[in-house]
Amino acid sequence: MAGAGSEFAPDSGLLRRAPVQQRSTERLERILDACAQLLDEAGYERLSTRAVAARAGVPIGSVYRFFADKRAMADALAHRNLDDFLGRTAARLAAPEAGTGWRAAVEILVDEYTAMKRTAPGFALLDFGVPGESNHDLAERLPALLGDRLPADPQQPRVRLALTVAVEAADAALQLAFRTDPAGDPQLVAETKQLLLAYLATVLD
Template sequence: MQQPTPQPTPLRRAPVQQRSAQRLARILDACAELLEETGYEDLSTRAVAGRADVPIGSVYRFFPNKRAMAEALARRNLDAYADRITARLTAPDAVSGWRAAMDVVVDEYLAMKRTVPGFALVEFTVPAPRESRRANYEVADRLLALLAAPLGLNAAGERLRTAFLVGVETADALLQLAFRTDPAGDPAIVAECKLLLRAYLARYLDPPGEGGVD
């Protein structure tokens, strides 16, 4: 499988003190709010600074431009997504089995799509031509790493990594369709997405003899 090119951090410098980390969080919160209101094309570092109530220099301290700022927001979204899945899978009443875990993966994405400011435009990557996007490689590897221990999977297996990437790309396309059809996410398409993922991944995640492959 073709490997994604490692992406450099979008931050010019990482915050060291708590006060600096809080300022960075305010900047990203403001970026998300303005994306929700105006879209990516009209986003500006000056507008973000005004919304976050910080000097424009504070924005440039962290980011050279709006693209880097949106990339940092996308990475924060991915971290939050991973945290939400982990919380669901480690809760006292956690679901069991890979099929239920895949439902959690889809449901937490839907919850963020519906409630997190700016997520509709900047999910796990900045707006870009689809053929140039690399975020789904990172999403697939992150999901495999999260699910490997609870499901007893070999996260280093190249075939399984490919299967997760195909699953993520497929779910991405179907869920984008669901939200084009219905602003809240067409429940019929969401249901079909879950069925498709279960049918495809059964080949890799079910034990041999129960539908899985050796």
């Protein structure tokens, strides 16, 4: 299911046809929910549009109305995951107890990511993109999320590169944490935070 308070608005480039009516939007959400559930159960390689249609309780034509194939469907789910993650993180950052500065933001980003890894259907395998692909979209959207917490101009090439490297490094380290322990090895999660804080300090301090 989409995260609480999520306002998922799929990029029209991800869909064959964007939903217009509420009924179509709800059907699209059911399809993506079914996709997420089946990813957990069978993995990406065994995912199929027919299985998703059956799980969602919709005709196969409804799936193809929105998606050309399973890759397009997975891309849309990854987009929803990213929107959910950014929404959850923004809410945490806005809370009075969130602290200030980029270091507190790094802690929150890692905490929200690990929380979604543990609880969000399909997220453990897919998170923000088809397995094996980069996390470019997350890196691109971090400056807007961090806002004034980011003490350097995100348009500077060195800063943009550092954010991309940080995201990719965090992804690799946290994948290791969840391979070591299905709930996310606490020591490896803590080490991931330290890695990010030490590396980003070379650019942001």
